[in-house]
Amino acid sequence: MAVQSVVVIGGGVVGASAAYALARAGTDVTLVDAEYDGKATSAGAGIICPWTSHPGDLDWFRIAAVGAEHYAQLREQLAEDGEADFGYRQVGALQLTTDDELDAAFATVQQRTAGPTIAGTPEVLTGSAARALHPLLQHDGPVILVPGAARLDGRRLRAALWAAARKRGAKIVTGQARILASDTADGVEVDGTALTADAVIEASGVWAPQLLEPLGLRTPVTAVRGQIVHLQLPGAATGDWPMLLPRSVHYLLSFADRIVVGATRETGTGLDPRLTAGGLHEVLTEALKVAPGLADAGYLEARVGFRPVSPDDKPLLGAVPQLPGLIIANGLGANGLTMGPYVGHLAAGLALAEGREPGIDLTPYDPFR
Numbered sequence: 001m002a003v004q005s006v007v008v009i010g011g012g013v014v015g016a017s018a019a020y021a022l023a024r025a026g027t028d029v030t031l032v033d034a035e036y037d038g039k040a041t042s043a044g045a046g047i048i049c050p051w052t053s054h055p056g057d058l059d060w061f062r063i064a065a066v067g068a069e070h071y072a073q074l075r076e077q078l079a080e081d082g083e084a085d086f087g088y089r090q091v092g093a094l095q096l097t098t099d100d101e102l103d104a105a106f107a108t109v110q111q112r113t114a115g116p117t118i119a120g121t122p123e124v125l126t127g128s129a130a131r132a133l134h135p136l137l138q139h140d141g142p143v144i145l146v147p148g149a150a151r152l153d154g155r156r157l158r159a160a161l162w163a164a165a166r167k168r169g170a171k172i173v174t175g176q177a178r179i180l181a182s183d184t185a186d187g188v189e190v191d192g193t194a195l196t197a198d199a200v201i202e203a204s205g206v207w208a209p210q211l212l213e214p215l216g217l218r219t220p221v222t223a224v225r226g227q228i229v230h231l232q233l234p235g236a237a238t239g240d241w242p243m244l245l246p247r248s249v250h251y252l253l254s255f256a257d258r259i260v261v262g263a264t265r266e267t268g269t270g271l272d273p274r275l276t277a278g279g280l281h282e283v284l285t286e287a288l289k290v291a292p293g294l295a296d297a298g299y300l301e302a303r304v305g306f307r308p309v310s311p312d313d314k315p316l317l318g319a320v321p322q323l324p325g326l327i328i329a330n331g332l333g334a335n336g337l338t339m340g341p342y343v344g345h346l347a348a349g350l351a352l353a354e355g356r357e358p359g360i361d362l363t364p365y366d367p368f369r
Contacts, residue, residue, distance in 0.1 A: 004028055006351050007188050007197040009177045009211065012041035013154060013336055014329050015203035016161035017074075017344025018351075023168035024077065025352065030171045030195055031162075032188060038273040040205055041154045043228055043305025044337045045253055045260050047243055049093045049149035051112040051119050052105075053335075059364035060314050061112060066360060067339035069118055071150070074341050081167050083160035087153030087255060090118070092242035094130050094137070095144040096290065101247075102142045109144055120147035134241050136291035151243060151253045154337050161341075177204075181215055185325035199351040203329045203344065205308040206271065215323060219367070221316065221331050223306040225269040227279035228262030229287075231297035250286040258300055261287035265307075265334070273304050309333040315343055316367035319350055327351050328367035 004027070008019045011033030022029040048071065050064035071088065078084055097105050106124055113119040123145050125133075130143040162172060175190040179200055187196035204211055206223040213219075239256030246252075252261050264279045280302060287294055310316050310331035320326040329347035332339050346358050 003198040003352050005197040006199045006201060006348075007032060007177075007195055008201045008203060009179075009188060010203035010205060011158070011162070011172070012039055012203065012205055013158055013161070013340035014332065014344045014347070015201065016158050016165065017341040018201050018203060018329060018348045019170050020161045020165040020168070021345045021348035022351070023165045023170040025348070027352065028169075029165070030173055030197070031165065032173045032175065032177045032190055032195070034176045034204075034207065035174055036207060038225075038271060038304050038306045040305040040307050040336050041158050041340070043226060043303040044154040045228060045251060045262050046087065046152040046154050046337050047093070047149070047251060047253060048152065048338050049146055049243065049245065050335070050338055051109050051122075051146055051149075052093065052095045052144070052245060054313070055105075055108045057314070063315060063342070063360065063365065064335060064338050065112065065117070067342035068150075070342040070345065072118065078160055078164050081164035083164045086156040086160045088150055089152070090148050090150045091240060091254075092133070092145060092147045093149035093245055094125070094134060094242050095146065095245045096139050096141065096247055097144060098141045098247070106144055109146060113146070118148045118150075122146050134244060136293040137244060138292050139290060145242070149243060151255070152337065153255070157337070177211065179211055179215060179326070181323055181326075183324070185323055199325045199327065201327045201329055201347050201351050203347065205330065206306040208308065208330050217320065217323070219316065219328070219330065220311050221308045222267070223269070223271055224309045224333065225266040225272070226263040226305050226307055226334065227266075227275055227283060227302060228260060228305070229280060229283050229302045230300040231259045231261065231294060232257065232300050233259065233294075233297050244290055246286070246290050248286055250283070252287055252291055259294065259297060261294070263334075271306060275302050275304055307333045307336070315339060315365045317343055317346060317365040318362050318367050320367070330367070
């Protein structure tokens with residue numbers, strides 16, 4: 001049976017991308033968003049640089065790299081629908097290393113950027129050469145420059161996807177969804193109103209367990225809290241500065257109006273959306289280690305987001321065999337803005353034609369692996 005209607009649960013970058021792809025395909029699509037505090041998309045830094053991450057995991061890199069390349073198509077599509085500006089810009093990334101780490105790190109980046117890719121040609125810089133690109137940087141060791149790395153604004157991307165999906169006929173409903181199921185996924189109920197559909201895409205992030213457990217489905221998604229701080233340097237032209245990727249899990253990236261530093265990776269917090277003194281101290285301390293000039297920056301705001309993390313840090317993506325019509329698109333962790341639009345695109349394709357070749361082997365991302 002041809003799929004005519006789809007409900008997408010979750011309005012973050014994955015769900016919004018799926019809804020947009022479905023709307024462009026002419027499908028009757030409804031996006032349901034619960035407006036919970038702590039959405040990952042809202043607090044994401046916006047780093048698109050998979051070539052330096054997870055060096056030992058080819059399956060992770062495969063989908064992340066295609067996700068980064070997917071932005072070319074997405075930007076073109078959004079421009080067609082009048083939503084071209086969401087802060088995307090290829091400003092490059094500076095991966096900070098040591099003399100001992102350099103050879104292995106640079107070999108990984110060279111291997112991953114070989115062939116046609118938006119990453120460009122990486123090169124090794126001295127600390128002083130890197131400071132010429134980022135005047136706040138304090139690092140005496142070698143630095144790997146990945147010139148094609150990009151940054152974007154997650155909130156603006158989500159808003160652009162929502163607006164473009166609406167222009168293509170998508171409906172957006174606010175409320176908490178409950179999946180309706182018989183032998184198949186039949187739609188959702190939102191605040192007492194049934195929305196029937198031929199397929200359902202679950203892209204609800206850390207709130208997946210409360211959706212799936214009533215159906216007898218267990219999801220391995222866990223919440224990792226991330227606190228992130230936005231600063232401002234009055235008078236500094238920060239919009240062209242490359243991103244800084246220190247040797248820790250922290251980072252620093254710049255927009256024309258702000259500098260974003262982050263982020264904590266806190267497990268065991270549940271869905272507690274508070275900013276904490278310890279979390280903010282950690283973020284600022286790590287930022288000042290590599291960019292001590294930030295001591296003079298003004299504070300703009302801080303954000304909290306719950307990253308939906310899978311046990312092996314790879315996405316949970318695929319159909320649910322025991323409940324035809326249900327697609328899982330979740331578990332992107334801290335890489336939601338890198339992979340999210342592509343994962344949403346794949347989920348839309350799975351919903352429209354289960355069993356169709358998606359263009360990438362989804363076996364490593366089986367949601368029940």
